Every structure is written in structure tokens, then in C-alpha cells.
Amino acid sequence: MTKAIGYAAQHSYSRLKPISFERDDPKANEVEIEVLFCGVCHSDIHQVKNEWSNTVYPCMPGHEIVGRVTRAGTGVSRHAVGDLVGVGCMIDSCRECEPCHAHEENYCEGPNSWLATYNGPMVPAKMSPDGSNMYGRDNTYGGYSSSVVVPEDFVLKIPASLKPEVAAPILCAGVTTYSPMTHWGVKAGDKVGIVGFGGLGDMAAKIAKAMGAEVTLFTTTAEKLDEAQRLGVTVVLQSDKKTMTSLANSFDFMLSTIPEKHDVNPFVQMLKRDCTLAVVGAIEPLASENNQERVMHRKSVAGSLIGSIAETQAVLDLCAEHGIGPDIQVIPIQEINKAYKHVEKGEVRFRYVIDMASLKQDEEAA
Template identity: 45%
Template sequence: METTTVKAYGTEAADAPIHDMEIRRRTLLSTDVEIDILYCGICHSDLHAIKNDWGATSYPVVPGHEIVGRITQVGNEVTRFKVGDLAAIGCIVDSCGHCHQCHQGEEQFCENGWTVVFNSPDKISGGMTYGGFSEKIVAKADYVLKMPENIDLAASAPILCAGITVYSPLKHWKAGPGKKVGIIGIGGLGHMAIKIAKAMGAYVVVFTTSPSKIGDAKALGADEAVLSTDAEQMKVQSGFDMILDTVSARHDVNTYLNALHVDGSLVLVGLPNEPLEIGAFNVVSGRKSFSGSNIGGIAETQEVIDFCAQHNITADIELIKVNEINEAFERLERNDVKYRFVIDIAASKDKN
């Protein structure tokens, strides 16, 4: 297969910094589009990947799965896009397309394995996929999203992962008017969950370990904010229809299970490296559930993009240049960001 050289930013080892490198992208196929990347968000999963925290990283790795840009080429079979359109790519760039889950629009649960935008076996080109820390990307048009012209592109990039990761479970568990929704953690995921759950009409209570974030939670739109390290405050929490757990570190979930209403669910979207322990009586009493959710399919990702545009929801971001990526990862490891880093890829190209 013919390929072209593209400038990217990645690493060859878990203990090596992100740096400039050249990667190969396939030349355009008839069902592909080429996107000139303008912005790419930085997710905690990117940090896990470059550090090989999950033991599955294939080096060299080029992270990035919150990608927005402008289409520069379209294949001759593509009808949904034209050159000049704004477009986006999230986590999924391929799936089998014919299993039950793909037919249901839930490609993230593809029974034959979906292709992640980076560090995933590339079924078309061979080798591994490379993500959005790069100047261009080529992907099947069916896995590319439309971006409205009337939104802040940089601040909308995190919708492609953080946004869909919280929107999908909030929708599935029917967050809305009359529902009491808890959100654990105010980070990249949590701050988007607050905004989206409020836009859905739910009563939103945020749990945080940081006294300094109590005011932040209310400023983001939460109806209440609870300091989860305060036993007296936690003791009176009850009646939640669902609680969305965005924490990616080891923590005690049993207190939150006890705060659920009958038939309520604690839904995990964070990815702790260590197992979480659940007391049997905490789920048996009240027919409660401990559940999980993993991003969303292509149609649902388009849905959350449109929902956020309609409700004027964007992420709170810190826009950085490519030479600040390593510092951003160091700060992300310390949770020193409010609430998402986004790389200005376009600014780096202007200087090439």
C-alpha cells in the first residue's frame, strides 16, 4: 500500500519524552478522508498509553484521540464530506461493520474487535495505528464526525472522548428532569459530566476530595458539591438514581453504593490501575448495580457533538503548543489542570 510521510509527536519508550518524529500514513482510499489536524486533546488514557501502564503499548506510539481539523482530501466514493469541511475523529477508526453491535451503532463493543485510533493493529495498512499528535490523519469516512462551524474548535476537541464517555452513560441511565445524579471527581471527565447532566435537566451533586474544588463544581453548574473526605457530609447522602464515577485511581466505592436509591447504579467510567472492592450487601440491599461504560458508538458521538453545540457546552481547556506536551503530561500526572489540555497542532505547522 502506498504511504506518505507525516510529522508527528510520539515516543519510543515509557521513560522517554514525547518528541518530533515522522510516521507513515496511507494514501487516500476511495472511502477515506484526509484531515489536516488543527487541535488534539490530551486524555488521561494518553498518559497511561505512553507510560505502558496497561502493559499493551506498542512503541513507537503516537497518542491522541480527541482530534478536530479540516478535510483536505476525500475519496471518490465519499458523499458525506467535501474538501474544507470541519471534521473530527475520536477513539474509533474501524470495526467489522457487520456484527450485532456494529449494526446497533455500538462499534465500541464490536464482537470482532474495533480499531482504536492509536496503538491498535491497523487492519488496512498493517502495523499499528497512530493518533492525533500529528499534522494529518487518514481514516474511513464512516468513522469521521461532522463538526459544526459555530463552536470553539479547540474547546470542543475533548467532546470526542471526555464528552462521549460521560454522555453515553448519562443517556443510557436516563439522566434528566426528576433524576438525582452524582458525579465523583472534577477532572476532564467530571467537569464535562456536570455540564452535560445539567443540560439534560438532572439535579447534579458533585463529590470531590479537594476543598478548593467545591466552588469550582458550583461554578460549572452543580446543584450541590460534597467534600467526600468529610464523613458527616457523606453520611447524609442518599436517593441517587445514578452516580457517575470518573476517578482513575484506587478508591472506596462502597460509600457511593450506599447512597444510591433502590435500583440505582454506580457507573464507572474512570480506569483505575488497581481492582476496586465491593461489599456484597452494598449491592444486594436495594437491588443496586455497579456498572461500567466505555465511550460510545459513532452515531452517539455525533449526537453528543450536536448536543453540546446546541447547549453551548465546551470543555474548560488550557491550550498548549507542541513543545509543551511533556510538561503537560507531567502536570496531568499531578492532576494540575483545569480541566483538559488541548494541543494547538495548527500553530506548530505555521512555524514549519
């Protein structure tokens, strides 16, 4: 066992505070990683506050992890001590179901689904055939910590041209937007609409542009117009009803990145026949959809969940190739509770990343 320290919430109404705990030593085919940077995702806030009614406490968030391998278990061949690596939303899956065999671990249909980097297993109430928890644990602690231990095949290689702090949010925000665009076949020349211009929307626009698409961003915030234009994309205020109406039946693909319940109907109207709006920002029930609009033009409203390990590596490589990444603000871990408030108010441009070297202050005080 190895001593570790991290920031965790003890209840849905409590602040994140430092706690000391122990990590397992790396087993066969596992690596131990010193966490250097960890992105702050809006889903971290949902989990800490138990807004999805599935949180296990203590809750130590963090699934946008970049660090260096410090130890390797027997049989490890993909990563070596000293390598710069990343860990996203998953650290294991059942490896036996159809999605896992298809290298789509994010849709694992095993007894406990995939094992989340924190707050896992995803379905703790389900057990293996022998009656035990498949993963042998009731909770996982994430990257708001000094170290993590992860199976090597769930660890990503960080390209040398990506700054580690910039790479961190790509492990969630990047793959969450990349995966549906590749699944629904976005290609050069396509007209793509991105709904919402926060951390996900920012990455979605950059990735769609790198794919050669013509990108239009939809936002409710006038203050973000200059930022969108700086990206070289068309931007539309959702309050501009005339422009919204003029875009009916014009998009090959649309992606909604809004992180809470919202009305998708205005955007379904903008899809061409046989095209899809994918929702990635919200997982709670949405407002009622106008099925007539879908039926009359054979349009689809679909969902997409993060992305596979292969897709995560692919989007890291794409970002490195095109020199793109999220706009970030680096913060010390001691400012995490204040950062959460800014995220909820939409006041961050566009992603907070924690410099985990700041944890040393808490280690010295412990």
C-alpha cells in the first residue's frame, strides 16, 4: 500500500477537503501514476452534490488525469516508468461483453458496467455470478489526488507536442465530443452545429473544424460572441429568432453540449433529412420533443457517452496533429471549491485544470 492525499467531499452538502488514504500497490499489468494535472469537469460537481443520485461518499472526483508513471507491475509493456500518460473516465470494464470485445468499453454491459475513475463501479448493486462485486471494491478515488493506480490498457499516451495541463481536459471533454462526431460520420465540408459554448462546446468546435467541417456555435451568452469568432466559426445567439428560423433543415449533424435539462426542439428543426442531433451535455430527462418534426424528415435525437479508450487516444493524437486544445485556467487544489461556484455560474473560459503540485501544501500541513 502507498500513502496518498486528495480532496474529497464527505456529503452532498459539504465542501471538498483534503483527506489522507492509501492506494494499492500496482498489480500485474497495472501502473502507478503520479498525478501532475487534473481537469475540472462539470460532472464532478454533479457527482459531489449527488445530483444524479448515485454518489458514493467520500467522493474524490477527477477523471481528466495527466501524470508520470512511477511504478509498473509485472507484465506491463505499454508504458514505462517516466512516461507521460493520461487517465480518463474509465479505469476498467468487464472485458467479456459484446461492447468490450468491440473496443467500446464505455458501453460495457457487464454486471457492474465499466469501472469509473471515481465513484465506481457504475452499477454497484449488481454482482458477478459468484455473488461478489466484480471489481472487488465499492468506490474509487479519482485524480484530485497525489497518485492513481490503473490497468495499463486503460492508460493513454500523451503526445509530446501537447502540454500536459492542456491535454488533461481532452481526456473527457475532448473524447465526449469527438466520439459522436466520428460515430455519425462528420467529414470535411459537412455543416455542423454546436449547441452551448462551455468547456464541451469549445472543444467540439475545435475538433469539428479540424475534421474540416463548417461550424456554427449556438450560445445564449452575448459575452461569448468574440470568443467564438476568434475560433473562426459562425456564432448565433439563441435569442436571435430570425436567424434561428432561417437555419431550418440546414445541418448535417448537431451536438448539444448544454450540461442540464433544455429544449432540443429548435435544433431538431435545423437538421437536414436523415440527420442526427446528439446530446452529450445532459443525462437527465429533457423537455418533451416534437415527434412530428422528427417523423416528417426522418430526423434523429440520440445520445453518446464519453468515448472508448481507442477514441480517447485518437482524439489526443488529433489535437496534437492540429495543434488544438482547450482554453484553460490552471488553479491550485486549494481553490477547488471556489472554482466549482464559477463553473456553475458559467464564469470559467473554458476549463479549470488543477496543478496537483499544490497538494504538497496539504501534505506538509498533515
